[in-house]
Amino acid sequence: MKAVLAALLVLFAAEGGAQLDDPKQEARAQDLMREIRCVACENEPISNSGSDIAADMRDRVRAMVADGMSDEEIRDWFSERYGEFVLFRPSSEGPGGWLLWGAPFVLLIAGGALIFALRRGGSNASGAVEPVDPEEAGSP
Amino acid sequence: MIEAGHFAAFLALVFCGLQAGFGLRGDRDQSGLFAGLGFAAMGFAFFTLVYAFARSDFSVELVAAHSHTLKPFGYKIAGTWGNHEGSMALWCLVGLGFGAAGGWLMKSDRPKFESRALGVQGLLNLASLAYLLFASSPFTRLDPAPLQGQGLNPLLQDPALAIHPPMLYLGYVGYSFVFALAAAGLIEGRIDRQWAKQARGWALAAFVPLTLGIALGSYWAYYELGWGGWWFWDPVENASLMPWLIGAALMHSIIVTEKRGSFSAWTALLAVLAFCFSLLGAFLVRSGVLTSVHSFAVDPLRGSVLLAGLLILGGAALVLFALRAPKLSGGPEWLATSREGALMGNNLILTVATFTVLLGTLFPLIAEAVGQTISVGEPYFNLTFTPIMALALVALPVVQAWAWGKADLSSLWKWALGFAGIVAAFWLAGIGPLNIPLLAGVGLALGVWLIFGAGQEIWRRAKTFARLPKMPLRVWGMTLAHAGLGIFVIGAVLQSSGRTQTTLALQEGETQTVAGWDVRLDDVSSVEGPNWYAERATLTAVRGGTAAQMQPQKRYYPAARMPTTETAIHKTGTSDLYIALGDGRRNRAGETRWTFEVFLNPLIDFVYLGVVLIALGAGLSMAGKRTRTRKDAEEETA
Numbered sequence: 155m156k157a158v159l160a161a162l163l164v165l166f167a168a169e170g171g172a173q174l175d176d177p178k179q180e181a182r183a184q185d186l187m188r189e190i191r192c193v194a195c196e197n198e199p200i201s202n203s204g205s206d207i208a209a210d211m212r213d214r215v216r217a218m219v220a221d222g223m224s225d226e227e228i229r230d231w232f233s234e235r236y237g238e239f240v241l242f243r244p245s246s247e248g249p250g251g252w253l254l255w256g257a258p259f260v261l262l263i264a265g266g267a268l269i270f271a272l273r274r275g276g277s278n279a280s281g282a283v284e285p286v287d288p289e290e291a292g293s294p
Numbered sequence: 295m296i297e298a299g300h301f302a303a304f305l306a307l308v309f310c311g312l313q314a315g316f317g318l319r320g321d322r323d324q325s326g327l328f329a330g331l332g333f334a335a336m337g338f339a340f341f342t343l344v345y346a347f348a349r350s351d352f353s354v355e356l357v358a359a360h361s362h363t364l365k366p367f368g369y370k371i372a373g374t375w376g377n378h379e380g381s382m383a384l385w386c387l388v389g390l391g392f393g394a395a396g397g398w399l400m401k402s403d404r405p406k407f408e409s410r411a412l413g414v415q416g417l418l419n420l421a422s423l424a425y426l427l428f429a430s431s432p433f434t435r436l437d438p439a440p441l442q443g444q445g446l447n448p449l450l451q452d453p454a455l456a457i458h459p460p461m462l463y464l465g466y467v468g469y470s471f472v473f474a475l476a477a478a479g480l481i482e483g484r485i486d487r488q489w490a491k492q493a494r495g496w497a498l499a500a501f502v503p504l505t506l507g508i509a510l511g512s513y514w515a516y517y518e519l520g521w522g523g524w525w526f527w528d529p530v531e532n533a534s535l536m537p538w539l540i541g542a543a544l545m546h547s548i549i550v551t552e553k554r555g556s557f558s559a560w561t562a563l564l565a566v567l568a569f570c571f572s573l574l575g576a577f578l579v580r581s582g583v584l585t586s587v588h589s590f591a592v593d594p595l596r597g598s599v600l601l602a603g604l605l606i607l608g609g610a611a612l613v614l615f616a617l618r619a620p621k622l623s624g625g626p627e628w629l630a631t632s633r634e635g636a637l638m639g640n641n642l643i644l645t646v647a648t649f650t651v652l653l654g655t656l657f658p659l660i661a662e663a664v665g666q667t668i669s670v671g672e673p674y675f676n677l678t679f680t681p682i683m684a685l686a687l688v689a690l691p692v693v694q695a696w697a698w699g700k701a702d703l704s705s706l707w708k709w710a711l712g713f714a715g716i717v718a719a720f721w722l723a724g725i726g727p728l729n730i731p732l733l734a735g736v737g738l739a740l741g742v743w744l745i746f747g748a749g750q751e752i753w754r755r756a757k758t759f760a761r762l763p764k765m766p767l768r769v770w771g772m773t774l775a776h777a778g779l780g781i782f783v784i785g786a787v788l789q790s791s792g793r794t795q796t797t798l799a800l801q802e803g804e805t806q807t808v809a810g811w812d813v814r815l816d817d818v819s820s821v822e823g824p825n826w827y828a829e830r831a832t833l834t835a836v837r838g839g840t841a842a843q844m845q846p847q848k849r850y851y852p853a854a855r856m857p858t859t860e861t862a863i864h865k866t867g868t869s870d871l872y873i874a875l876g877d878g879r880r881n882r883a884g885e886t887r888w889t890f891e892v893f894l895n896p897l898i899d900f901v902y903l904g905v906v907l908i909a910l911g912a913g914l915s916m917a918g919k920r921t922r923t924r925k926d927a928e929e930e931t932a
Binding site: 172173184188189191197198199201202204237238239240241242243244245250253254255257258259261262265266269270 | 671
């Protein structure tokens with residue numbers, strides 16, 4: 155049993171996973187790996203996945219970083235090849251992108267404005283704003 | 295035996311019906327009695343399940359599907375709730391437990407209100423019991439009984455994950471009682487100071503275990519998945535974060551209702567939403583609509599029943615809310631720059647943060663409906679959730695000193711100066727000796743700022759050292775929780791900016807250097823556990839004068855046909871050296887190299903220490919019923 159297991163775990167494969175020599179480039183590559191989704195796993199970035207395809211994708215990221223490609227170019231390359239699904243940072247373009255990226259901030263600003271507008275949580279049934287007393291009216 | 299349990303669960307269903315009936319009719323004592331009887335019946339039913347798991351009684355279908363004779367005894371027991379049916383049984387048990395506790399502990403001069411709350415809680419329990427018995431019964435027999443079970447998902451064979459579901463459910467289901475209190479209050483059109491005083495304890499009773507449950511899940515993910523991180527913005531994690539955020543908002547808003555009688559409608563809405571988000575969380579996990587690394591029970595049909603229940607419940611609650619909210623009156627006037635305004639700001643940020651998590655979690659589903667497949671992950675939440683929450687953290691120390699009604703803003707410049715000073719100090723230290731990026735410097739400054747703010751606030755109230763120990767437990771609880779938040783922020787910032795990850799490929803006997811550590815692979819051997827086999831690497835890590843032996847494993851569970859990672863973690867006091875074993879790869883020359891993911895995680899314990907302090911603080915402020923002197927009372931409102 156153990157022998158079978160050992161055979162299972164020891165894969166015959168070319169050596170890969172060598173890190174880049176330049177620590178800055180390696181750090182950039184690792185940041186990118188955390189943003190790119192493994193296409194064979196459930197909800198894992200390639201930085202975490204133990205699958206072979208993720209290892210290949212990691213090598214590809216490192217190679218492209220070493221070639222001097224920008225983050226944007228590398229993301230685009232993966233997105234073109236595997237679809238936008240592969241990026242954990244979804245695009246901010248189009249109506250969907252606007253909704254996804256904009257809605258939280260719009261809501262925050264609108265809510266903040268509402269607090270300033272309401273000032274007092276209504277003792278008035280209708281929810282309409284009653285005139286505040288002169289002292290309060292003076293401050294923001 | 296299991297048939298007796300099945301019968302007892304039906305009995306519990308009947309008792310819940312009676313609890314609901316008597317409760318809604320206004321018979322407080324009868325309703326409380328049946329709540330207690332229901333809990334007793336369900337307790338027995340649950341016990342028969344645990345007993346079947348403990349004895350590995352494979353004539354019970356659930357045991358055969360999820361247990362194994364070779365499993366360690368503790369995990370046989372924990373296996374009871376390590377599956378869909380069993381965890382739903384636990385859900386019911388906790389729900390009935392809260393009903394019984396409510397019947398036992400609620401003692402106010404409003405029996406009619408308490409009776410209605412028990413009635414609503416009875417209805418909720420009735421629904422979950424019906425779901426258990428008719429849509430996911432754990433009491434089914436299997437004939438003929440197999441000789442061996444199919445084993446538990448090995449990821450769940452872990453101490454943290456064994457107690458993670460009970461903690462989480464105490465939180466989720468605890469909010470069902472808060473929901474019931476809110477519904478009863480809304481029916482009467484009375485969400486007032488006395489209501490808030492009563493409901494606050496129950497909201498905290500749900501918040502504390504929910505906090506600890508999430509922390510346990512996160513700690514499990516940290517050491518078990520072998521990914522080096524502690525939070526992955528995974529849909530299942532997000533599902534538990536949403537009710538927590540709403541719960542945190544509720545905890546703050548309910549204070550305003552209790553002390554001032556304001557925010558009644560808003561507090562009621564949050565009380566309702568906390569349970570709705572708990573149900574949503576259960577739905578997201580159970581239905582499998584979102585793929586995830588954590589979810590272990592996936593069934594679309596059960597999911598749709600849960601979704602229907604959620605929609606009916608949420609809809610009914612919102613209709614009730616819409617009918618009654620305009621009648622809720624309350625509170626003296628307040629300006630935006632007042633304690634009320636500050637707490638409203640806290641609530642705004644927490645609800646927007648919840649909405650952001652919801653949007654990010656559901657957006658891939660929405661996009662799929664219109665024919666796009668996209669992913670939303672960590673980068674999205676880092677750029678939306680994090681800055682929004684940071685706003686609250688920057689403001690907290692300043693605004694918590696604000697008075698009710700109208701704040702004195704004359705010392706605002708001192709606060710601005712203090713904040714700028716802390717940020718500048720960290721920024722300069724960041725450029726110089728610490729060598730950290732600007733954003734991380736600001737993040738660390740924020741953590742220190744929060745701890746300073748927590749200390750400053752209790753000092754402002756106590757004024758002298760002699761009076762510090764005499765401060766009410768509520769104030770101590772708040773201080774601890776806010777300081778814990780600061781400690782958490784420091785840990786989280788260091789994790790996201792200071793963590794290093796290196797992949798090593800080592801032959802036996804080879805040494806490589808990672809982040810100051812000389813890591814040598816001594817050997818890789820096969821080891822055996824009760825129900826698993828493993829490859830175990832033995833490494834020696836040396837830095838300076840200290841050496842640590844580390845033994846990461848790659849386990850294989852034959853019964854479940856599944857591999858898992860067992861990481862090795864060496865704690866140095868200031869950081870974790872964290873090693874996960876990868877594959878062995880043989881090259882053409884016939885040499886075998888083992889890959890290791892090596893992480894250096896600075897101050898990861900701060901993340902968990904912070905969260906535990908938050909839970910502890912919330913617990914303290916719940917326990918704080920010390921009779922307050924008039925002076926204390928004056929101070930609290932000052």
